[in-house]
Amino acid sequence: MSFFEYRDGQLFAEQTSLSSIAAEHGTPCYVYSRAAFETQWKALDSAFGDHPHTICYAVKANSNIAVLNLLARLGSGFDIVSEGELRRVLKAGGDPSKVVFSGVAKSKSELAFAMQNKVRSINIESVAELERVQEVAASLNVTASIAFRVNPNVDPETHPYISTGMDKAKFGVTMEAAFDAYKRATELTNIEVHGIACHIGSQITKTSPFTDALKIVLDMVKRLADEGIKIKQLDLGGGLGIDYHGETPPSPSDYVQSMINGMKDHGINLPIAIEPGRYIAGNSGVMLTQIEFLKHNKNKNFAIVDAGMNDLLRPALYQAFHVIKPVEQRSRQAAKIFDVVGPVCESACVLGYDRELAVEAGDLLAVMSAGAYGFVMANNYNSRNKPAEIMVDSTQAHLVRKRETFDQLISGEVLLAAD
Numbered sequence: 001m002s003f004f005e006y007r008d009g010q011l012f013a014e015q016t017s018l019s020s021i022a023a024e025h026g027t028p029c030y031v032y033s034r035a036a037f038e039t040q041w042k043a044l045d046s047a048f049g050d051h052p053h054t055i056c057y058a059v060k061a062n063s064n065i066a067v068l069n070l071l072a073r074l075g076s077g078f079d080i081v082s083e084g085e086l087r088r089v090l091k092a093g094g095d096p097s098k099v100v101f102s103g104v105a106k107s108k109s110e111l112a113f114a115m116q117n118k119v120r121s122i123n124i125e126s127v128a129e130l131e132r133v134q135e136v137a138a139s140l141n142v143t144a145s146i147a148f149r150v151n152p153n154v155d156p157e158t159h160p161y162i163s164t165g166m167d168k169a170k171f172g173v174t175m176e177a178a179f180d181a182y183k184r185a186t187e188l189t190n191i192e193v194h195g196i197a198c199h200i201g202s203q204i205t206k207t208s209p210f211t212d213a214l215k216i217v218l219d220m221v222k223r224l225a226d227e228g229i230k231i232k233q234l235d236l237g238g239g240l241g242i243d244y245h246g247e248t249p250p251s252p253s254d255y256v257q258s259m260i261n262g263m264k265d266h267g268i269n270l271p272i273a274i275e276p277g278r279y280i281a282g283n284s285g286v287m288l289t290q291i292e293f294l295k296h297n298k299n300k301n302f303a304i305v306d307a308g309m310n311d312l313l314r315p316a317l318y319q320a321f322h323v324i325k326p327v328e329q330r331s332r333q334a335a336k337i338f339d340v341v342g343p344v345c346e347s348a349c350v351l352g353y354d355r356e357l358a359v360e361a362g363d364l365l366a367v368m369s370a371g372a373y374g375f376v377m378a379n380n381y382n383s384r385n386k387p388a389e390i391m392v393d394s395t396q397a398h399l400v401r402k403r404e405t406f407d408q409l410i411s412g413e414v415l416l417a418a419d
């Protein structure tokens with residue numbers, strides 16, 4: 001089911017037309033569907049049935065505090081990768097006892113902030129980090145609850161820039177090192193072993209990479225148990241893919257059942273945490289943009305739009321494909337093949353190559369599946385203001401982040417004193 005559909009030739013978000021949102025809030029902007037976020041979250045939650053679990057939404061996918069607040073209201077936990085993300089979760093009313101903290105380079109002050117707020121688990125990515133966690137916990141006189149993020153060395157069969165669980169990746173502790181790392185953790189006075197975590201990559205469209213990783217993690221759980229080290233939670237990361245353009249990822253129930261069954265096969269029964277980002281946010285938002293000009297060079301038609309790679313980086317960064325739809329459908333007879341390009345002065349500032357579109361200058365386009373890793377990667381390159389974000393709830397369009405102003409854009413900048 002999509003919450004972004006045509007009605008009488010007009011593209012809607014839920015019960016609100018995208019053209020009315022563009023008229024009120026301008027372009028470029030991101031438009032989210034509340035129902036879409038909630039439906040995706042609930043689909044994963046209910047797939048667990050009565051198996052003990054926590055859905056730790058990966059904040060980095062879309063960190064608008066209105067989004068976090070809606071998920072917190074459903075009882076979501078959160079996966080964070082920085083102090084800033086934890087501050088957002090707290091601001092949005094999220095429960096820190098359902099927060100897991102990932103990331104390869106957590107600073108001492110970030111760790112201290114997380115411990116003071118009693119997050120559920122610090123997911124440690126190296127032995128050096130373990131020693132740092134001990135030092136910070138001791139200085140605060142607290143016990144830090146930890147997991148190691150292990151690296152099971154499986155190929156998630158996705159884009160190399162979003163593969164994280166192979167030996168060549170900077171993420172996680174190798175399986176060879178993990179056992180000794182856990183043993184070391186049990187020697188430390190201010191560390192309590194809580195769980196084991198892994199996250200092998202993103203936009204994964206099969207269950208086999210997940211179950212392959214699970215087997216390796218469960219072997220480690222057994223080895224640790226034999227050594228008297230008890231794991232209380234299995235954190236299986238995020239990575240469940242979505243349909244951007246015809247992909248067929250596993251359903252939530254296939255994905256979750258494959259994990260529960262994998263545990264049963266190993267004779268293990270533990271609470272599971274997962275860290276979905278893209279699955280919840282990806283198809284819950286679009287980016288709206290307006291065509292400034294149509295341009296015809298020798299062999300090419302360009303639709304030059306008012307959103308660029310600074311607003312939506314994924315195509316330039318990952319060669320990601322986003323379907324691009326006209327907000328108002330015109331007769332297909334007028335269709336031509338266009339490269340949809342943005343204003344930024346880089347040849348990589350392209351939102352989509354070779355798209356068949358029936359459009360004219362001034363038309364609005366919706367860049368689909370832009371709810372995850374969209375606004376969060378927006379930046380100010382070319383001194384472009386960050387776009388607005390709008391959350392649609394049925395017939396209501398709520399502005400959940402105002403368009404950045406020029407004054408905000410330069411607010412940290414100062415001149416040298418006059419000579």
Ligand SMILES: *Cc1c(COP(=O)(O)O)cnc(C)c1O
Nearest residue numbers: 058102202238239275276277278
């Ligand atoms: C990015 C990330 C996620 C979320 O990945 P998705 O593919 O968006 O589900 C989860 N956990 C960790 C540690 C991450 O870095």
